[in-house]
Amino acid sequence: MVSLSLDNIGARYGRREILSGASAELQGGGLTALVGANAAGKSTLFRRIAGHLRGAGRIQLHGVARHEMRYMPQDTGMNAALTVYESIILALKQGNGGWRLSAEELRAVDGILVRFNITHLADQQLHELSGGQRQAVSISQTLVSRPKIVLMDEPTSALDLNRQYEVLETLRLYSEETGAVMVLALHEINQVMRCCTATLALGEGRILASGPTLEVLTPALIRRLYGIDSRVERCSRGCPVMIVDGPVGQAAAE
Numbered sequence: 001m002v003s004l005s006l007d008n009i010g011a012r013y014g015r016r017e018i019l020s021g022a023s024a025e026l027q028g029g030g031l032t033a034l035v036g037a038n039a040a041g042k043s044t045l046f047r048r049i050a051g052h053l054r055g056a057g058r059i060q061l062h063g064v065a066r067h068e069m070r071y072m073p074q075d076t077g078m079n080a081a082l083t084v085y086e087s088i089i090l091a092l093k094q095g096n097g098g099w100r101l102s103a104e105e106l107r108a109v110d111g112i113l114v115r116f117n118i119t120h121l122a123d124q125q126l127h128e129l130s131g132g133q134r135q136a137v138s139i140s141q142t143l144v145s146r147p148k149i150v151l152m153d154e155p156t157s158a159l160d161l162n163r164q165y166e167v168l169e170t171l172r173l174y175s176e177e178t179g180a181v182m183v184l185a186l187h188e189i190n191q192v193m194r195c196c197t198a199t200l201a202l203g204e205g206r207i208l209a210s211g212p213t214l215e216v217l218t219p220a221l222i223r224r225l226y227g228i229d230s231r232v233e234r235c236s237r238g239c240p241v242m243i244v245d246g247p248v249g250q251a252a253a254e
């Protein structure tokens with residue numbers, strides 16, 4: 001089984017400390033959400049895990065090699081003069097090996113286009129895509145090599161409501177099928193409650209809570225993270241949903 005241990009991780013930019021003492025065990029085979037307010041340090045933690053930022057502590061990978069990790073940043077520049085198909089081949093080849101594809105590589109590229117419902121975009125230039133289409137292509141580029149550790153910074157931020165559920169469900173199936181550790185920074189708490197087995201909550205420069213999602217995302221923690229009063233109820237299909245009552249201390253408008 002693949003897993004990732006964070007042991008007393010710290011991260012800073014120059015003299016400014018962003019995170020300290022961050023420890024957690026992240027298991028493969030399901031989605032892990034990374035939540036926290038704006039500027040809490042979610043992208044910084046990803047950069048630290050991906051090795052783009054040095055700092056205190058130890059990051060250990062179990063059952064997987066470092067080259068099997070992929071990090072999808074929040075803003076993936078997409079202005080190269082390539083088609084969607086070419087950009088996914090490039091991501092698979094990681095810039096090595098020219099354009100020749102083995103039969104297996106061809107299947108991987110075609111398979112990922114089908115999985116994320118973007119086959120019809122294959123011949124389109126990247127700069128011609130909408131924001132949501134671009135995001136689906138970024139996710140496809142990230143997963144085409146079937147990585148075993150995946151860090152995705154707000155992978156659903158540009159997707160419509162239906163596509164959010166579709167894509168998160170596909171990511172969940174991918175993690176179950178490959179046993180990959182998949183950590184997704186998400187702002188939409190109801191997506192987290194529906195799709196993520198585990199949650200890591202960042203605030204006050206550290207990990208405030210980690211563990212099974214429904215145990216971590218209590219109204220008390222939501223209040224501490226975001227200053228929002230909320231409660232958990234069930235939707236008509238039995239899924240837990242967070243109802244937002246409003247900012248702490250503010251009465252509802254008449």
Ligand SMILES: Nc1ncnc2c1ncn2[C@@H]1O[C@H](COP(=O)(O)OP(=O)(O)OP(=O)(O)O)[C@@H](O)[C@H]1O
Nearest residue numbers: 013018036037038039040041042043044045074185
């Ligand atoms: N390259 C950088 N140099 C200096 N400070 C940075 C840099 N990148 C981020 N920061 C600072 O680090 C803090 C954490 O930023 P980070 O991007 O990790 O937050 P985040 O939780 O991902 O936020 P958001 O939800 O808004 O995307 C912020 O105060 C930000 O200003």
